[in-house]
Amino acid sequence: MLSPTGGSRAAEARETARIEAFSDGVFAIAVTLLVLNLQVPHNMREDRELLQALLNQWPSYLAYVTSFAQITIMWINHHRLFTVIRRTDTLLLLFNGLLLLGVTFVPFPTAVLAEYLQRGGAHIASAAYSGTYAVLAVLFNLLWRYAAYKNRLLDHEADAQLVKAITRAYSFGPPIYVLLFVLAFISVGACVAMNLAFAIFWALPSQNPFVRRTSG
Numbered sequence: 001m002l003s004p005t006g007g008s009r010a011a012e013a014r015e016t017a018r019i020e021a022f023s024d025g026v027f028a029i030a031v032t033l034l035v036l037n038l039q040v041p042h043n044m045r046e047d048r049e050l051l052q053a054l055l056n057q058w059p060s061y062l063a064y065v066t067s068f069a070q071i072t073i074m075w076i077n078h079h080r081l082f083t084v085i086r087r088t089d090t091l092l093l094l095f096n097g098l099l100l101l102g103v104t105f106v107p108f109p110t111a112v113l114a115e116y117l118q119r120g121g122a123h124i125a126s127a128a129y130s131g132t133y134a135v136l137a138v139l140f141n142l143l144w145r146y147a148a149y150k151n152r153l154l155d156h157e158a159d160a161q162l163v164k165a166i167t168r169a170y171s172f173g174p175p176i177y178v179l180l181f182v183l184a185f186i187s188v189g190a191c192v193a194m195n196l197a198f199a200i201f202w203a204l205p206s207q208n209p210f211v212r213r214t215s216g
Contacts, residue, residue: 015088019096020079026100027075033107034067037114059117062192063129067110069199070133071103074140077202084162085147086155095143102136117188126191127184133195134181137173144170 037060041053078099085092109129116125147153148163176198184191 016082016086019088019093020082023078023096023100024075026103027071027078030103030106031068031071033104034064034071034110037064037107037111060114062196063110063114063117066192066196066199067106069196069203071106073199073202074103074136077140081144081147081166084155084158084166085153087153089153092143092147092153095139095146099136099139099143102132102139106132106136113192117192122188123185126188127181130177130180130184130191130195134174134177137170137177141170141174 039057039060041050041057044050044053109125109132113125113129116122144166148167151158151163154163180191180194180198183194
């Protein structure tokens with residue numbers, strides 16, 4: 001781990017900047033891959049046929065919007081975390097890499113959900129979808145808690161109350177998505193709706209510890 005004194009501060013900033021730049025690229029690729037699940041209808045002879053074919057793809061649109069929202073919120077949170085995390089070590093890089101591994105996996109359960117939302121495998125598809133986000137929530141917590149433990153890798157001037165608020169806010173993610181995983185076997189519609197609702201919920205300024213702390 002880099003020393004926090006002297007000229008090493010500039011080196012630390014460069015290291016976190018590299019992590020952020022690489023992570024931004026991975027997030028961008030993940031959201032781009034989502035759109036590949038949207039298929040252009042072929043051999044439509046009339047406007048009505050084309051319109052119906054487009055409307056029939058509503059599961060793909062729903063899965064796309066939900067995943068795009070989820071990944072966007074994760075990207076925003078990741079960016080904000082690295083305004084507090086200012087130093088790096090090998091384990092932080094590993095945890096960040098595992099998180100990005102999960103992010104790049106998202107297009108697959110998204111495609112499965114879109115394909116099977118109206119079929120007999122809808123329960124498994126929505127469970128796999130919610131389970132993916134449960135794992136991502138755990139990985140996000142691992143990344144943050146490792147960096148925040150005894151301010152191991154945080155900015156030396158990091159606000160203690162902000163650190164506690166971030167930890168508290170992120171702790172809700174894993175149990176919520178585990179509940180959605182269970183809900184998938186009870187009601188597919190409710191599970192998908194709640195996934196989208198929670199993406200919107202996490203985006204609200206009132207639920208963001210960074211925004212709350214700044215406005216406070």
